[in-house]
Amino acid sequence: MESASRLDQNHQLTLKEFPYIIQWREGRCTRCGRCTAVCPMKAIEPAVTIQRLVRSEGDNPTPKVSRTVSHVVKQVTDIERYCIGCGTCTLVCPTDAIFPEYNFQHKFYHVKNKGGIPYMRGGRRNDPSVSTLDKLKFTRISMLTDPALDAGRHEFRIRTLLGRNLPAEHLPIKVDGDRLTIGAGEFVPPVREIYPIRIGSMSIGALSPHMWEGLAMGITYLNEVEGLPVVMCSGEGGMPPSLLKSRYMKYFILQIASGYFGWDEIIRALPDMVEDPCAIEIKYGQGAKPGDGGLLQAYKVLGLIAKIRGVPQFVDLSSPPTHQTQYSIEESVAKMIQSMSMAWGFRVPVYPKISGSKTARAVLNNLARNPYAAALCIDGEDGGTGAAYNVSMDKMGHPIATNIRDCYLDLVKQGKQNELPLIAAGGVGKTGSLAANAAALIMLGASAVDIGKYIMQTAAGCFGDEHNRCNVCNLGRCPRGITTQDPKLYRRLDPDKVAERVVEVFKSADVELKKIFAPLGRSTELPIGMSDALGVGDKDIADRLSISYVC
Amino acid sequence: MCRLSAITSNAYFSPMENILALETMKEGHDGSGLGLMLKDLGGPFEEFKGYPVLSAVCSNQGLLDLDEYMKANGFKEKFTWAPNIKNVPGVERRENYLAKVYDYPESYRDKPMTEKEDLLMNTRLALRKIGETDESIFVFSFYPDVLTLKEVGDPLHVGEFFGLDKSDISAKIILAQGRQNTNYAIYLYSCHPFFIQGYGTMTNGENTAFVPIREYLSGRGNPGYIGYNSDSEVFTHILHFTNRTLGYPLHYYKDVITPLKESEIEMRSDAAALRLIKKSLRPLCIDGPNCVIGFTPDGFVFMVQDAKKLRPGAVGGKPGKYALMSEVCGVDRAVPDRDRTTDIFPMKYDTVIIAPGALEVKVWNQLHG
Numbered sequence: 078m079e080s081a082s083r084l085d086q087n088h089q090l091t092l093k094e095f096p097y098i099i100q101w102r103e104g105r106c107t108r109c110g111r112c113t114a115v116c117p118m119k120a121i122e123p124a125v126t127i128q129r130l131v132r133s134e135g136d137n138p139t140p141k142v143s144r145t146v147s148h149v150v151k152q153v154t155d156i157e158r159y160c161i162g163c164g165t166c167t168l169v170c171p172t173d174a175i176f177p178e179y180n181f182q183h184k185f186y187h188v189k190n191k192g193g194i195p196y197m198r199g200g201r202r203n204d205p206s207v208s209t210l211d212k213l214k215f216t217r218i219s220m221l222t223d224p225a226l227d228a229g230r231h232e233f234r235i236r237t238l239l240g241r242n243l244p245a246e247h248l249p250i251k252v253d254g255d256r257l258t259i260g261a262g263e264f265v266p267p268v269r270e271i272y273p274i275r276i277g278s279m280s281i282g283a284l285s286p287h288m289w290e291g292l293a294m295g296i297t298y299l300n301e302v303e304g305l306p307v308v309m310c311s312g313e314g315g316m317p318p319s320l321l322k323s324r325y326m327k328y329f330i331l332q333i334a335s336g337y338f339g340w341d342e343i344i345r346a347l348p349d350m351v352e353d354p355c356a357i358e359i360k361y362g363q364g365a366k367p368g369d370g371g372l373l374q375a376y377k378v379l380g381l382i383a384k385i386r387g388v389p390q391f392v393d394l395s396s397p398p399t400h401q402t403q404y405s406i407e408e409s410v411a412k413m414i415q416s417m418s419m420a421w422g423f424r425v426p427v428y429p430k431i432s433g434s435k436t437a438r439a440v441l442n443n444l445a446r447n448p449y450a451a452a453l454c455i456d457g458e459d460g461g462t463g464a465a466y467n468v469s470m471d472k473m474g475h476p477i478a479t480n481i482r483d484c485y486l487d488l489v490k491q492g493k494q495n496e497l498p499l500i501a502a503g504g505v506g507k508t509g510s511l512a513a514n515a516a517a518l519i520m521l522g523a524s525a526v527d528i529g530k531y532i533m534q535t536a537a538g539c540f541g542d543e544h545n546r547c548n549v550c551n552l553g554r555c556p557r558g559i560t561t562q563d564p565k566l567y568r569r570l571d572p573d574k575v576a577e578r579v580v581e582v583f584k585s586a587d588v589e590l591k592k593i594f595a596p597l598g599r600s601t602e603l604p605i606g607m608s609d610a611l612g613v614g615d616k617d618i619a620d621r622l623s624i625s626y627v628c
Numbered sequence: 629m630c631r632l633s634a635i636t637s638n639a640y641f642s643p644m645e646n647i648l649a650l651e652t653m654k655e656g657h658d659g660s661g662l663g664l665m666l667k668d669l670g671g672p673f674e675e676f677k678g679y680p681v682l683s684a685v686c687s688n689q690g691l692l693d694l695d696e697y698m699k700a701n702g703f704k705e706k707f708t709w710a711p712n713i714k715n716v717p718g719v720e721r722r723e724n725y726l727a728k729v730y731d732y733p734e735s736y737r738d739k740p741m742t743e744k745e746d747l748l749m750n751t752r753l754a755l756r757k758i759g760e761t762d763e764s765i766f767v768f769s770f771y772p773d774v775l776t777l778k779e780v781g782d783p784l785h786v787g788e789f790f791g792l793d794k795s796d797i798s799a800k801i802i803l804a805q806g807r808q809n810t811n812y813a814i815y816l817y818s819c820h821p822f823f824i825q826g827y828g829t830m831t832n833g834e835n836t837a838f839v840p841i842r843e844y845l846s847g848r849g850n851p852g853y854i855g856y857n858s859d860s861e862v863f864t865h866i867l868h869f870t871n872r873t874l875g876y877p878l879h880y881y882k883d884v885i886t887p888l889k890e891s892e893i894e895m896r897s898d899a900a901a902l903r904l905i906k907k908s909l910r911p912l913c914i915d916g917p918n919c920v921i922g923f924t925p926d927g928f929v930f931m932v933q934d935a936k937k938l939r940p941g942a943v944g945g946k947p948g949k950y951a952l953m954s955e956v957c958g959v960d961r962a963v964p965d966r967d968r969t970t971d972i973f974p975m976k977y978d979t980v981i982i983a984p985g986a987l988e989v990k991v992w993n994q995l996h997g
Contacts (some may be wrong), residue, residue: 219836226936234889238907245874245908250901255877256997257901268907492847495911598836598936601886602913606840 097162105174112166199550216612240268277527280312283463285567291575315339336396362432364460370396376553426451433475459504461530464551485522498524506531512589640670646804660807666799690764702733826925927984
């Protein structure tokens, strides 16, 4: 018998399956069309309906029915055009007539695999629960037995070291009478003094030119005007040659990843560089999509990006999940660190970045024995990405808190906690508590933390959240102009305003860090590993992290 | 705040001088314990200058265990001293307080001093391990010409308890500390001063950076870097690590625990070395507020503090006798007939170093190197 689906629309989706349902107030709407024009997903469209109107005039009820043609804003039920809840429609509506509402009963993940293609997106893990980092608090307050410091007036030194710190026993120091001298010509690994919150790796390509430029201007201002040595990482994909050859290079960490995108230009620019980069980051993994390589979807590979990366336009740029030279950790990591170090005459710290993993300690212990490894960056499961399969983002990965703590305590056992800095990333500032998350990670043993999604949210108003709002970074349709290569979209973003916000964000985080460190009585050195300052109201977390249980 | 009382002299003097100086500094309850560390010993120890002295508190069983261990490891007992205990209200008497002088095991007699020092430290640690669980043995120091006494109670009462007012025990350098009144569950190993291989220090103030420092020291591979029942024990070990292990001159202790800012380092002629040690020894930055008084194996006595120590310690005296105290009234008690205009109140950049014999006092300013 023939299926009746053709007739009764049984196989179509209802709006209740969708994650966001548009609430439209007909009475307020002026039919200006801005919302439908601006919607990045074309999830709403103007439609014409026939409305049945019942009216009654006069003292007695005399209902009369009439039918009128009406113009409405309608949400479509095509899964490829689902409402992402970004709210750009609300933003442009002059009469507050429209807004998307989250639908807790949605079945989006059941149906978003049309054509056998799993759901891909940008953003980070869709887990709105309270993270471990947000559960940690600072409980060792200086009260009378020692003076709490005045966060506003006391002098604080909030800096960290990026690079291989030789143990004192191995420093080329000689005693000459009653003074210390250093032996001439002896090699000491490069170590940078930087601000302990860095902007993590987000590539030109993943970010729009305006966004990347805004970040770059912001950190340059912080360094040159505010005296905060904040650095940022290029991400995979290179940097504009003019910047590579500029004196600002020292504020940037160059990333090399498995696709080596952008490195032709970097190698070409090498002879003309007037400043060394802050460091070289070798990306082996990313917390948001562990075991997956980088991915820049074809939608975003436009002229500028194609030129910097040395590839044709409109092709998917997927980096392999691992470096092609990788045979073993010794073969791959050690040689790559050596090669990169050699390219800059051993003047630049070179370190790997891995995704959070149960195997992080094995990597760490190998690096601890590699005298050229300058640090280890671990990117936890709450890290963000420009494009990945949803399953990778939501289900793969390792939380950063235990990874950092385990690695730090391993280093403590070897007495190398100051020798090999740990950099923590992934979910720092996820709910807006940047300074508190950063300080907690530092006290668990991190020397520095990276932020990515946080800076997009605070400096450029990224709509993304853990209810899967927006998260279309992969499609190049970012309504804020942050993660798109479409000039029509990214011109919405003013790089100067982004830069201004970057400066505000770091200045404010600096004040908050002081408000945390001051009551702990710490001001001279970053309280790396000061775990006695931490407490948590969850016994299991306390035991696992070797910190106090408080309630 | 803990009270600190150190005296260095070219003549032997009684530890009661330190205790009486402590008494002048007393404010409020102070029954948390007294630690005394005597160096360059006089009295009955004068004739045993080259022989190590083991300072311990033991139960009767602990004493048997101690003797058995020492005998089994080839140490020959040459002399035993025990304080003449007088029962004093508020001080709980333990079974044995003693200081035993030993001769080195046969195989060590001709070994260099560094090897002997390692043997002494390892022996002290082994005895500590034997008696730590059941608290049958507390051993504070094992080193030539150094004696340590510790007990819980008001310092003056503890001095009386040990019979120090009538004892012939004396020394040329004595450190004494009265613990602050915020401690109730007192453990003898948490009483200052602390000792390791000829270095002794005591501290007041709270060490806010204690945990990272402890973890760093614990990873240095030195078996002596253990204990840490007090957050102040790390100061002794940092001194030992800086001066003995790394071989840095004494005044670099200040550069390790309170490193200068880059703008200040620039002014030093040894800036290149300072930059390296600041990075390399970053976890040993104390962050205060602390005042540290201590001695080195060769008899230098020093005082140093960090910038957060709002009320500095005081150093005063006359050639042949100097007092280093946490309060100036302590100096007044110890050396009343001095020229007070020469008193030194070391500020955040200063290290006061008094040479053996107490004839020369140097104030080393960190800014000038």
